[in-house]
Amino acid sequence: MRITTWNINSVRLRLGLVERFLETVKPDILCLQETKCQNDQFPAKAFANAGYPHQAIHGQRGYHGVATLSRLPLHEITRRQYCGKDDARHIAVTLEEGIVIHNFYVPAGGDIPDPEQNEKFDHKLRFVDEMREVFTGLGDQPHILVGDLNIAPHENDVWSHKQLLKVVSHTPPETERLAALMEAAPFIDVMRELTADEQKLYTWWSYRSKDWRKSNRGRRLDHIWVSPALKDRALAKGRRAFTVHDDVRGWDRPSDHAPVTLDL
Structure with a gap:
């Protein structure tokens, strides 16, 4: 199974890029974040025509939004509202094998x-704290958590x-909470598990940089985690198990996030 997560930063604006990516990479499951449209505005027919007829969509007007598109049948779809807010930031689907895939768009802050x-x-x-409460003690259940965290x-x-310790996305209050969430479930951070500690690993590059690749001031904001039941399957291929498609960041009018793919 091949699964891709991608903060698309408006699915309607970048539908052509997504179609090009699907034709090239051919994931079985595509998890999008920041779709920025209501459910009835989502280009469902285009994804069905591209080979993804099984769809779980959770959108809202102009902001946020998550969608999981699949070649494989989806047997259960659930949505959770976090922090009592009516934001479209989470959707979960269950596959025939019993694997639950959670697609998240955590607030930027x-x-x-x-x-x-x-x-x-x-x-x-508070959002990450609530995630920890929800996922504490998953045990032997096969779960995958992906998204723009x-x-x-x-x-x-x-x-x-050093320079980003006081910049939102890398401050101790955030990183400590994310570590607590990962430990409480527990989850395995597949990308970091398969990458040497001293190696830089990014999935996002700001629009502010005229030459993002040359400056390379990136951050790893997009994640793929698995529960222990899936650890062996997720790590079986070693470093080849996941790909950060940074070439896509260089396409015309791209999202500032690169897609990330995991092969199980």
Whole structure:
């Protein structure tokens, strides 16, 4: 099974890029975040024509939104609202094998890393805390968690650990909460598990850089985690198990996130 996660930053605006990617990479399951459209505006027919007739969509007007598109039948679809907000930030699907795939778009958190001064940052911290409560004690259940978690947890998941310690996405309150979530389930961070600690690993590059590849000031905001029941299958191919498609970041009018693919 091949699964891809991608913050597309408007699925309607970048539908052509997605279709090109699907034709090239051919994932069995595609998990999109920040689709930015209501359910009735989602280009469902285009995805069905591309070979993805099984669809789970959770959208809202102009903001957020997640969608899971699949070649494989989906036997159960659930959505959870976090922090009491009516935001489209989570959708889960169950496959025939009993594997549950969670697709998340965690709040970005604004610019000020202080929950008392910044309501958006407070929301982000509470969101991750609630995720930890929900996923505590998964046990032997086969779960996959993917998405734009908007946190780069490892010191080599950012271009400069020291310079970004006070920048939202890499602050200790965020990284510590993400570690607590991972431990509580528990989950295995597949990308970092298969990458040497000293190696840089990015999935996002800002639009602000005129030459993003040359400056290479990236962050790893997009994640693929698995529960222990799937660890052996996720790590079986070694470093070849996952791919960060950074070439897609260089396509015309791209998202600022690159797709990430895992082969199980």
